[in-house]
Amino acid sequence: MSRIVGIDLGTTNSLVAYVDEQSGLPRVIPDRDGRVLLPSVVSFTPEGVLVGEPAKRQLVRRPGSTVYSVKRFMGRGFEDVREELRYFPFSVAPAEGIVRIAVGGREVTPPEVSAVVLRALKERAEGHFGEAIERAVVTVPAYFNDSQRQATKDAGRIAGLDVVRIVNEPTAASLAYGLHQLARGVIAIYDLGGGTFDISILRVKDGVFEVLATNGNTHLGGDDFDRALVEWLLDDIRARHGADLSGDPEAMQELRLAAEAAKIRLSAGERTALTLPFADFTYHREILRGELEELIEPLVQATLAPCRMALADAGLPASTIDEVVLVGGSTRVPMVRRRVQELFGKAPHSQLNPDEVVALGAAVQAQILAGGITHMLLLDVTPLSLGLETLGGVASALIPRNTTIPTGARELFTTSVDGQTVVDLHVVQGERELARDCRSLARFELRGIDPMPAGMPKIEVTFLIDANGILQVHAKELRTGKAASIEVTPTYGLADADVARMVEESYAYAEADVHARLLIEARNEADTVMTHVERALRQGADLVPAGELAAIRAALDALRQERDGGNTELIVARTVALNQITEPLATRLMDAALRAALASRRVAEIMESP
C-alpha cells in the first residue's frame, strides 16, 4: 500500500510530516528552500493561483483576492462569520449554507481554498519521496464539529488526497510526546493556535492514549490577539494623526502584519517599536509587553473556562494532572504560560516545537494506520453532544459529549399520518436544550416507507460517530427488514456532486497554477537581473566600450518590454540574453571590487596588527 503522510492544516501555517522507517521517528518535510512551515495563504491572481510564501507576499498588494485564515470559515455559514468579516479584506456574499468568498471575479468555498494548501503539501511530499502520495491523516481542532470535519475531508478530496483519518490536534500532539516518552500519566494538552483553542485531558497508560474530556473554542486564537492590537493601533493613529485607516484594505493588511510581528517580538522582549510609512504620514509607536497583555487578558481568560469544563467532565481536579503540555504558536506568549500555570498549579512544558508537534503526531497516527506502529492506540472522544430535533424544537440527546468514539445510538421512528412514506430528521450538535440554539448538522429524509396507517411503520435509525468524529446514519424498516434510503442535506457543507465538480476543476487549476508559478518566478528573476544591471551601469559605465553599452541597453529594454507580458519562455530567454551580454561587465566590476576589497583588507590587517 502507498505511503500515508500526516498533515497539520493550520490557520496560519501548514506542515506535512512522515515517520522515518529507519529511526521510527516522525519528521517534517521541508520545501526546496528548507522551509518547513507553509503559510496557509492562497492568492487568486489574474495569472493563476499562488500558495504559501508567494501568496503571502500578495497580502498587501492584492488584499481583496488573497485569502488567509480560511480555517475560521471551514464548515460555517455566513451568519456565523458575519461579525468578524470586517477584519478580512476579501468579501463574503450573504447567502444560505456554506460560506462563499469572492476573489478575482469568482467565488470559492473554504474547502477549495484549503485544497490549494493541501495540494502544495502533497506535491512537497511527492517531491521528497519521488512517488505519488494519495493518502493523508489531517488534523483538526478537537472542538471542530461535524460540518467542520466534513469540510476538511472535502478539502482533501478536492486536492486529490484520501483523508484516511481526521485526528484532533491536541491528541495528535500527545502521540508525538508519547512516542518520545515525554508524557505519561494524566496529561492536559493546552493548544492555542492562530485561530482555534482546544484543551484535552488524556490518560496515557500502556500505550493507550485515552482522551477523558475535551473542550475549546474554534474561534479563539492568535488572530484575535492581533485584532485587539490592531484596534488599539487604529485608535492611536486616529488620535495622533487624525487618520482613520479602517476603510483602507491595504493599510489594514500592513497594520495586521505589523501587529502580528510586534506581538511575536514581545514574547521575547519587554518592549518593541513599529514604524509604518503610510501615504500621508509615517506612524511610529513603541509598544510595551504590559500594554499588549492588557489588550489580550480577556482573550487569555476566555481559554480558562473551557479548561475547567474539561476537568469537570473528566471528573478530575486540576491538582491531579501530572503534566501540562503546550501546543500551538500562541502558547509562546508569556501571559498564556502564566495563566495556564496558575490554573493547573504546575509549570507547563513544550519540549517539542509547538509549531511542528501536531504534524509530527499526525505522522505517528498515519504510521499506526499503515500498520507500522502497533503498540500505540488513540481513543478519542466526540467534543459535542449529538441530538435530534423533536416536537416543540427540543434537542433530545442521542450521544453525549466526551463519549469515546467510535460510538453509536439507535432510535425508533414511525409515521404520524396515514400513508406517509417519508420521515424527516434534523440532526444537531451542541449543548443547548433547544435545537435552534444548537448547530444544525444536516437534515435526513428517510424515503421509501411502504404506505401504512400512522404509527405502524417501525424505522430503526442508527447514528454512528466513526473514529474521525464524523456522523454516519443508517436506517432500516424493521417489519420488512429493508434498508430505507436516506437523502442527506448538509446545512453548512458541500453536496457530493459539488465536491466531485471541484475535484475536476482543481485539475484544471493545478495546470494553471504551475504556469502561474513559473511566470511569477520568471518575472522575479527578470527583476533581479535588471536591478543588478542597472546598478552595474551606474557604477561601472566607464568600464564599458560604447558598442557594448548600446547592446546592453537594447537587451535591457527588450526584457523590460516583455516582463509584464504573459509569455514565460520569452521572459526567461531575454533574461538569459541580458545576463550573457553583461557578463564581461560583471567580470570587470568584480575585479575592480576585488582589488578594492584587497586593498582595504590590507589596511585593516595593518590596523589590527600590534
Place this chain on the structure above:
Amino acid sequence: MNYFEVFALPRRLGLDADDLQRRFYELSRRHHPDFHQAAPPEAQARALEASALVNAAYRTLRDPIARVEYLLCLEEGRAAGDGADVKPAAPPALLAEMFEIQAALEEARSGGLDAAARATLAAQRARLLERSRDAERRLTGPLARAWDEGPEADRPCVLAACREALATRAYLRTVIQDLSRALGEDEESSVSNRRH
C-alpha cells in the same frame, strides 16, 4: 451480547475499576478501526460496530450508578437506553419539603431573590445534594453487595430497592438543577456530564 458479556464478566455490581480498564484496553486493541485499515469494507464495518459496542459497554459499566441502571434494564428485559429509563419519583418522606421548595422556586422565577431567600435555597440545595449522595451510597454499597452476595431469592427485592433509590436520585437531581438555575449558577458546575 450484553455489556457484561462484552467484557466476559458475570452480572455483578462490584467491579474492579483497574481490571475493567485492562479489559477495555485489550478489547480496544482488538477491535479499534485503526488496526483494520487494510481489511475489506465489511470487516471494517464490523470493527466499527464492535468498537462502538466496547466503548458503550465501558462507558456504562465503569460508572457504578449507570451500572445499576443497566443491570435493572437487563433484569427487567428492557432495551438498554443510556440509563435514562428510570422515571424520577419523589420520595414520599420528602413530599412536604418539596412543596416548600417548589413554592420558593416559583417565587424566584416570578420575582427576584433577596439574600435571605437565596441562603434558604442554597441550604436546601446542599441538603438535597446530601440526600442524593445518600441514595448513591446505598446503591453502590449495601444494595450492590446484596445483589452480588445475597441469596438468589432476595434478588427481586434488591432490584425493587435499587429502582426506588435510582428514582429518588433522578428526582433529586432535577430539583437540584432547578435550584441551581434559580440561584443563577451555571448548571454545568453542579450537574455536569461527569464520567466518575
